[in-house]
Amino acid sequence: MTAAARVWLFDLDNTLHDASPHIFPHIHRSMREYIERLLGVDAAEAARIRERYWTRYGTTLAGLMRHHGVDPHHFLAETHRFEDLPRMVVFDRALGTMLARLPGRKFVFSNAPTRYATAVLDIMGMRHRFDGVWTIERLRFEQKPSLAGFRRLLSRERLRPAQCVMVEDSAANLKSARRLGMKTVLIAREPRVPAWVDLRLQSVLDLPRHLGKL
Structure with a gap:
């Protein structure tokens, strides 16, 4: 070739x-808080759910769609909000x-x-x-x-x-x-x-x- x-x-x-210094910590925190609100669990349990779905399906979103019927567009909009992305x-x-x-x-x-x-x-x-x-x-x-x-x-x-x-x-x-x-x-x-x-x-x-x- x-x-x-x-x-x-x-x-x-x-x-x-x-993405490790600024962006991933922000996204992981936003996903954890989303799961807390969605499922009514505490921060520690939400973090475990996020990690489990990411490990099993490749993304947290895939697990939330599969097991909880989450609207992917809403999830992505809520978890990818950045006040100052250029700095991050x-x-x-x-x-x-x-x-x-x-x-x-x-x-x-x-x-x-x-x-x-x-x-x-x-x-x-x-x-x-x-x-x-x-x-x-x-x-x-x-x-x-x-x-x-x-x-x-x-x-x-x-x-x-x-x-x-x-x-x-x-x-x-x-x-x-x-x-x-x-x-x-x-x-x-x-x-x-x-x-x-x-x-x-x-x-x-x-x-x-x-x-x-x-």
Whole structure:
């Protein structure tokens, strides 16, 4: 395969930017409070429910939809409110240079809602670097690691799995990508690498220097 024929599928949070310092704590707190209100439980029980659904289904929302009939649009709107999102987005400005150097088409493939994902990309000045942005609404709430979400993206963009490289901080999501026949890149500091991961990098910025390994 020529370099230009390769297609890159990038996760957003903790792949293209660092959501851990500010954004994830805010979202996790908002989700916990939503569950408290919804189910009438205390903070500790709501936190356990949030974590259990995330571990089992890939997102807290999936569990709430499945077991409690939650309206996904309401949930996403309530849990992704930010008073000052630009201050919360942590990223390296070298990301733009890296993406420009990377041959092939590029898509964002995220379980995040559209309004949030596009806002983050605009804050970073990166939206124009991508050929498309696939978010949980476009996936019809068949979020990663569900194979249905992957297949919807592939079908709509007319892509073959063998063309694609999934770049992601979640090993579970990469397992689905590999099952479909994609190459996989794990962004993580931990040295342990699952068998379905082709390449582990500490930073997405290192990607162009390791293309020969893919």
